[in-house]
Structures are given as C-alpha cells and as structure tokens.
Amino acid sequence: MSLEEKVAQVKANIAAAAREVGRDPSEITLVAATKVQTSDTIRQAIAAGITVCGENRVQEMTAHLDDNAYAGAALHFIGHLQTNKVRQVVGRVDLIESVGSEHLLDAIEAQAAKLDLVQDILLEVNIGGEASKSGIAPEELLSLAQKAVSCPHVHLRGLMAIPPVAEGPQGNRPFFARMHQLFVDIRQKMADNEVNIDCLSMGMSGDYQDAVREGATLVRVGTALFGPRPPMQHT
Numbered sequence: 001m002s003l004e005e006k007v008a009q010v011k012a013n014i015a016a017a018a019r020e021v022g023r024d025p026s027e028i029t030l031v032a033a034t035k036v037q038t039s040d041t042i043r044q045a046i047a048a049g050i051t052v053c054g055e056n057r058v059q060e061m062t063a064h065l066d067d068n069a070y071a072g073a074a075l076h077f078i079g080h081l082q083t084n085k086v087r088q089v090v091g092r093v094d095l096i097e098s099v100g101s102e103h104l105l106d107a108i109e110a111q112a113a114k115l116d117l118v119q120d121i122l123l124e125v126n127i128g129g130e131a132s133k134s135g136i137a138p139e140e141l142l143s144l145a146q147k148a149v150s151c152p153h154v155h156l157r158g159l160m161a162i163p164p165v166a167e168g169p170q171g172n173r174p175f176f177a178r179m180h181q182l183f184v185d186i187r188q189k190m191a192d193n194e195v196n197i198d199c200l201s202m203g204m205s206g207d208y209q210d211a212v213r214e215g216a217t218l219v220r221v222g223t224a225l226f227g228p229r230p231p232m233q234h235t
C-alpha cells in the first residue's frame with residue numbers, strides 16, 4: 001500500500017470508530033509520528049493529507065525544520081523533553097504534548113517569556129503508573145494544571161498519555177476511559193480560568209481506534225502509516 005493509501009485507511013478507521021460511538025469524525029486529528037522518517041517522507045505524508053506531524057527527538061526535528069520539511073502542516077513535540085533542550089522547541093512547535101513535570105513547565109514558561117510568546121502545551125499523565133514512563137501521576141494533575149494556567153506564557157490545551165504496552169486487543173481501553181474521565185474533570189475544573197481545554201492525545205498504531213471510541217481528539221500514529229521502524233535507539 002502506498003503512503004497515500006495508508007493515510008486514507010487510517011483516517012477511514014478513525015472516522016468509523018468515531019461514528020460507532022456517535023462522535024463527529026472531524027473532532028479527531030491524526031498526528032503522524034514521524035520519528036526516523038526522512039524529510040522527503042515527511043513531505044510525502046503532508047502531500048498525502050497529513051495535517052500534523054509529531055516529533056519526539058529534538059535533533060531530528062531541528063534537522064527537518066532546517067529542511068523546511070513540515071511546510072503545510074502543524075508540528076507537535078510528543079517525546080520526552082529535557083529541560084536543557086527547551087530552547088530548541090519552545091516557539092518552534094505549535095504544541096508541546098509531553099509536559100510531565102513542574103520542572104519542565106517552569107523551563108517552558110521561562111523560555112516562552114524570554115521570546116515573548118505563548119506556548120500551547122498538554123500535560124502528560126502517567127496513566128499506567130509505570131516507573132519507567134515520564135508524566136505526572138493522576139493525583140498530581142490538578143495542581144500542575146492550576147500552575148500551568150497561572151503561567152502567562154503557557155496555554156494549557158489538554159492532556160496526553162502513553163499507556164502501558166497493551167495486553168491483547170482492547171487492553172488499553174480502560175486506561176483510555178480513565179484518561180477521558182480526567183480530561184472531562186480537568187476541563188470542568190479549569191472552566192473559570194478562561195482556558196479552552198480541547199485536546200486529549202492518546203492512541204497509537206495498535207490502539208488508536210479504541211482511543212477514539214474513548215474520546216481521543218488527537219491520535220499519534222507512526223507504524224500504521226510508515227511501516228515498522230528499526231529498533232529504538234536511545235538518545
């Protein structure tokens with residue numbers, strides 16, 4: 001299947017899952033997870049109908065930005081962000097999806113203030129409670145969200161999660177349901193702050209349809225669009 005066909009197929013699957021639960025497919029945006037892809041492949045994906053690219057490595061992203069590879073699409077940062085790399089990301093991406101600590105939030109606020117801009121962010125929740133994963137515990141979410149909305153150079157747009165590796169089909173549905181509950185809850189609690197919490201980012205190649213059924217507004221898909229990646233290299 002060509003990349004164009006795969007983009008069309010994933011979009012059709014998203015739309016079908018949305019309709020199953022009575023959602024409007026236009027509420028959901030497909031984010032192409034473009035790690036390890038070349039600038040040319042990224043351009044092809046955008047030509048094939050991808051409107052948002054998600055990057056999780058600062059160095060790759062910087063190289064693609066220098067190539068102008070994302071022209072015509074929005075750009076999200078979806079990976080683990082070290083505070084010493086915040087300067088390379090703030091103001092260069094439309095949304096930082098993976099803000100999982102107060103320390104990182106402070107660093108983003110400081111850099112955005114320096115650049116005199118407002119950076120859109122999501123808070124990453126460690127919904128599986130895994131020691132190996134970044135993200136904040138659900139119990140800490142409200143206080144970090146309150147802090148985020150008090151930061152003048154940060155605009156809190158919602159939540160993101162990477163659940164544990166699924167145990168069989170539908171294995172992650174309970175995590176997605178729990179995330180949706182947190183999303184609804186935080187949206188309600190933040191309603192007085194004139195912030196528009198409208199993004200819930202969850203679901204990857206193996207489970208994006210379930211994520212859509214449980215209320216995702218952003219799904220981050222790599223393998224189902226681009227094929228398998230070489231084994232993960234730690235940077």
Ligand SMILES: *Cc1c(COP(=O)(O)O)cnc(C)c1O
Pocket residue numbers: 033035056078079162203204205206220221222223224
């Ligand atoms: C790579 C990546 C994805 C996409 O994973 P696939 O299983 O290839 O679809 C989604 N989210 C994040 C944060 C990623 O790093």
